[in-house]
Amino acid sequence: MHRRQFLGGALGASLLPWMAGSSPAFAAVRGRLRPPPLQPGDTVGLVSPSSATDDSFSLQLAREAMEALGFKVRTGEHYGARWGHLAGTDAQRAGDLNAMFADRQVRAIVCVRGGSGAARLLPLLDYDAIRRDPKVLLGYSDITALHCAIQARTGLVTFHGPIGSGSWNRFNVDQFRRLFLERQLMEYRNAADPGDELVQRSNRTITLRGGKARGELVGGNLSVLVALAGSSYLPAFDGRILFLEDVAEAPYRIDRMFSTLKLMGALDRIAGFVFGQCTDCDPGDGYGSLTLEQILDDYIRPLRIPAYRGAMIGHIREQFILPVGGMVELDADAGTLRMLEPVFTG
Template identity: 40%
Template sequence: MRTLPKRLKKGDTVGIIAPSSPPNLENLQKALPFLEGLGLKVKLGKSLKEKRGYLAGDDDARLADLHAMFEDPEVAGIICAGGGYGAARYADRIDYSMIKENPKVFWGYSDITFLHTAIGQYAELVTFHGPMLASDVGKEEFHERSARMFGQMFGPFELHYSEEISLLTSITGGIAEGELVGGNLSLLRSSIGTRFEIDVKGKILLIEDIDEEPFRVDEMLNQLRMARKFDEVAGIVIGDFKNPEPKKPEKSLTLDQVFDDYFSDLKVPVVKGFKIGHCEPHFSVPLGAKARLDGDGKTLTILPGVE
């Protein structure tokens, strides 16, 4: 049973960090009033404005920001400015014992998936897969429903996803209950064979991704299959796969064909069409919280992610 972080309240301070790539600073500035509108104060990480190629400063700087925000007693929660690449580079140096002693709301997605998996498995903390400041909140297309999803940081309420939100398709039926884990498929694949390999035994696996052609999704799902992940899983939630169009459609399977190849014979519920991922609106979810996937009724219910 993972630890639930304490709920945020108005007047709290949240730390803003860039665990991976340099965020768009203009979009970040546009996003800060949104947090202020929620009644939150902000504390900016030191590496936010740093650049080392495709990284927001060197690994030591980004790791130091992560540690500092979890250790700081004045910081009640941590929200990532953006993703990109780089969080996995220092995952083996994170002080998980310290994080376990200082459980806080931790919010992000995409490349942050590697941190969600690592923190969930080694600090046993529920974390949040949701929109980030520079990548999402600071853009004009940021959706009202995406904004409302931040409310789950402030109170323990149950989430319920049905076809009232988006069209859902059941690949296989049945009902599964278990912890919701996962996130970005390419990051989950990159965990295979490491000490941070995603644990899906008896759990409901969420997958989503962006800019991946069907053959690439196929390759990643095949690695998870050969790592026996689909033998152990209780159910699968297929989120948004943005921009999956193949460069040569006449020589490609469709993404739906790929999903059918891997999931149609599974004996567990698999449902696709969830607006979870690089999309608007973006339905935020607590990873590590208990969930119920109904493949027949096409619903996903998730227990609160804060206490």
């Protein structure tokens, strides 16, 4: 699940036109497009848009999980392929995605895993086909590239949550059934379990600045999102609720990426902010490091918007399934996100 996006000099060059005001910073908002709801017995497509799966047993587990949830399964032609570290060539992986969106019998698309490589597909996707037959898309981590591009180009609400080969534990299954099958207006609140502690220590949310804010959700994996800077595949940030998470990134890289978000104007446009988990993001050896807390203090607190950290979002076993592009209310004092509108048609 570990992936790392390195930003080079090209990123800095791509930001110059924005800062000079000669081109729009973010893709134009097209308005929300909602997928139809899921029903037991629907067909779910399994695709691998990013890294290859190193064990075919993971592919079997992904199929069995979807079947156990009550769905028929259709697999992408190349979902078990390999091209270097990727699950097939760009054309193969994009072709599988386009085929699933074009297939009228497929009602949801679940990404088998993340890793890296999804951004390579963005110019190859058939956005007209996605608009013609909108459907559920589920995944996280590197799948952030797909969430961002599809939101920017079509306005379709997609879903940031467990991958097919990941853990379908009780918490994740409950989230899935309540959201997709019962179509509840979800409230996302961290599970309370102090264990043998007098007060709960782990899985806590921490308020950065109190208050409430409403807006459409945008975000996902910090590294993947920032790597889209300067492209037409990054959605608008104006009035949005930004959520972020990451894995295996040293604090100095987290700081650099927040600096990019600040310089490109994204942070000054948002209405609220949620940071999930930064797994394996501890400082390395050397002269010391900024902490994640200090980084958020530097970039988020001065915005004077409702914000909190510690949400169950990210590379963790139990995670929220969030509607990217859905309208939500953030309560930074309570540490919650609450859906305000249905995210499915009908």
